[in-house]
Amino acid sequence: MIRLSNIKLPLSHDETALTDAILSRLDITKEQLVRFDVFRRGYDARKKANIFLIYTLDVETNINEQLLANFADHQLVKQTPDLNYHYVAKAPEGLTERPVVIGFGPCGLLSGLVLAQMGYKPIILERGKEVRERTKDTFGFWRKKQLNTESNVQFGEGGAGTFSDGKLYSQVKDPKLHGRKVLEEFVASGAPEEIMYVSKPHIGTFKLVSMVEKMRAKIIELGGEIRFSARVDDIDREDGQITGLTLSNGEKINSRHIVLAIGHSARDTFEMLHDKGVYIEAKPFSIGFRIEHEQSMIDDARFGPNAGNEILGAADYKLVHHCKNGRSVYSFCMCPGGTVVAATSEEKCVVTNGMSQYSRNERNANSAVVVGIDPSDYPGHPLAGIALQRQLEGNAYLLGGENYDAPAQKVGDFLRGNQSNELGKIKPSFKPGIKLTDLSKALPDFCVEAIREAIPEFNKKIKGFSTDDALLTGVETRTSSPINIKRGADFQSINTKGLYPAGEGAGYAGGIMSSAIDGIKIAEAIALSINSKV
Template identity: 55%
Template sequence: MLRLQQIKLPLDHKEIDIYNKIKKELRIVDETKFSYKIVKKSIDARKKNDIRIVYTVDIKIKNEGRILKNKKIRSVSLVSSKKYKFPNKNTDLNNRPIIIGSGPAGLFCGLILAENGYLPIILERGKDMDSRIKDVEQFVLTAKLSTESNIQFGEGGAGTFSDGKLNTLVKDKFLRNKKVLEEFVECGAPEEILYYNKPHIGTDYLRKVVKNIRNKIIELGGDVRFNSKVTSLMVDNDSIAGVIINDDEKILSDKIILAIGHSARDTFSMLKDNKILIEKKPFAIGVRIEHPQELINKAQYGNSYENKNLPVADYKLTHHCKNGRGVYSFCMCPGGYVVNASSEENRVVTNGMSNYLRDAENANSALLVNVTPMDFPEDDVLAGVAFQRKWEELAFMAAGSNYNIPVQKSIDFINNRISTEVGKVKPSLQDNASLADLNECLPYYVCDAIKEGIAAFDNKIKGFGLDDAILSGVETRSSSPIRIIRNKDFESNIKGLYPCGEGAGYAGGIMSAAMDGIKVAEAVTSK
């Protein structure tokens, strides 16, 4: 099979144009039959007056050798179709493996184990998807927070209420990435995620996909249990022996995977009490910023911004500040919403979310500033958690102590004053937001970096420094504040206990967490 890269076509091209372009590039002059499959699709918008769609395609054709020998044909190579292969099919385990958490890491660890006959048990502290959605909707309407069923906790993990981005920078010679995407498609995601350069499925598709993965695990003999919070570990001679659920029920196993999320702070404390080795790690905090999506589209696409063949525009921005901090955009949600992602009483935290169509009025993104253990120097390994809580509590109070989110116009944030009204940009939280001064909700060095970053980003995206842009705070859960130490075999200092995914400090998004879950499934069955 041949792979042809850099097929560039105008925005309004038709499908037959791809076929004809392949014929031209491969110099096929006769009626030789061939078929092709798109393996990558991206947008080249560097020239605003000539935006192109760029394809990579795999081609089945006779006489491949003749084409490869033609030195005039560029960007073509010989490839073979490969799939992910589980390496440990014949390993026996003494007990059914237990997975704590049903986020991407836990689900894909469980799926791989179930597909290979290991009958995993997944324990999720929160509720099933449908019940969880009802609890989140109830929180929006009544401000009554469920600390076990919210945007952070429940089936699918925190990523369920997000933009559903499926891209990652993790190198992947073992095809775990491909395995994850193929499973998403099999479970209901659009097939385009297999070849889009920046694939996403939105929170609406993601909810359906997560439920289908759960059902697949159960069909393969696994168990998925909700409202099952692991409150303690059973340890015998530095080896794991089982778990205690809801301070009552015991389940024995010598293989336990810690696929907890980055907000499982009470579980972090439990692990510390059980002498599990944990270390502080850097993370980032900041705010969400909202602009009109049309402004971002115009800035990125120029006069072509209304072309229906263009995806909703996004951005990725970074800046090194004078105070030595880095400020950057994170989890950018085109045509999305800012949401209240609180999970603890008397604290508020924001996140971003989009549906598949990304058709809401505003674009939003986190603007984050890196913080390090030097910013929370206490000896306690959970000092980063205390640091997060401090700013979440201040945000809660700044907005009226009623679970509203504090919001502020960009110009007022820059000038250290409370906004008296919103302007042209309406906060997507609307009735669940209160005007406040976000300078009071974050460290001064974070605020200084964000202000400098907004000015720098305005030079990259015209209009980013819009006076009426809305800031919401605080964003503190971009990644875990701890890392649970694991060795080259993926085990913690307790034999048989496998830290995994984002909460354990080894991933940063849906795809990297899912891939880490697959790696841990391989490690669990390698002995």
């Protein structure tokens, strides 16, 4: 097929416009066009009153070779690349060793699935519960303040991405199109087919739940094994090679190929690995607050007269400001038409995150507004970032009233340094609830200074961003892992062979898509390693 890029059409174009654009670009007749598929659809909203849709199309004609020769020097007309996923190996006959995957979030899920599809029959260990039981526990915490430290937003089948906006796009380089493999598996498990072509695909929590269940069933059908409530409490190492692990119930599992896909909140596991001598470094992450506005205001600011258009959906944004004190403040994990949710996994801590359903039709928009920090801010130990997170989350628990309500403040009061005593027109979406207070007490002074400088600057790009009634809720501390479990070019720990640090928790991804892509890479590396030893 032939790939046509950068086909621009008006937002309200009719059904024949794509065909007409193809005929015009290739200078062919309608009879020469066999069919076409939409590979990607995005939009250009820089001019709000004149928004364009931008298409990438894969076209089949009855003169493909001739056209490719005619357009050999045209950058926007190329041969469609091979979009099929190709397995790198197949499990050899009689293989007795089974790879183990620790964690069943996006990274562990795709790693386990691809290993199963190649015939390696992985054992997958998840410290939390299966996704529907986990959902009950999570909603129970939000509604009744009953925290289960092993089954919550962070721990359980589907990982932290299950209770998020379900964004399925990433900025990581993906030359082998692993991301397409991820999307194909999601669609095969019930995701909307549009995620294959829209520029910013998303799913939402409720759709993710049923998808994860179907993918789990596929792994089991292919010979994989999945165990829930199976926390790993210890590992065995011999001469720099991992040989197995021990579960919380005392059971030992032997394996020389173990995927470490534990997410960014498995702090006890990080501590165990460090104590066992696995090499870990501190890495930068970010801290801040969640900010809420009315979604209609964001739609108007981004799309103007086209706000509410069904194709555009609920508007998002991405903002960054470099502050006078040398810090950078940016928006993170923006959730259009969503809610702010309680995301702690430890007692007497308050953590915020954002979540949307597929419809994105809640009243408020929210995103994190966070400040970048690095190991110079928490020196002395590879796990010092974890200690800082706990300190801030424990402080937020105190500021919120010591009952898992979150501390909150109106933006106008925060900017002026006044404690908030009553809400404005923005109604908080955080569950269990909020307590109005002075959020300058929730973060280090340099973070407060940076956010106070950044919010008015963001208002220059999104009119209304710094409105007095917008609401800040604290604290956002789990933006990414505070550690990096170093690995080499072979994807194995640099000092523990057979241990494959993967995904967000190990410092190699950020979000559902990049984590899933990393899981596929790890599965491929393990398959090649096993086969090389047979």
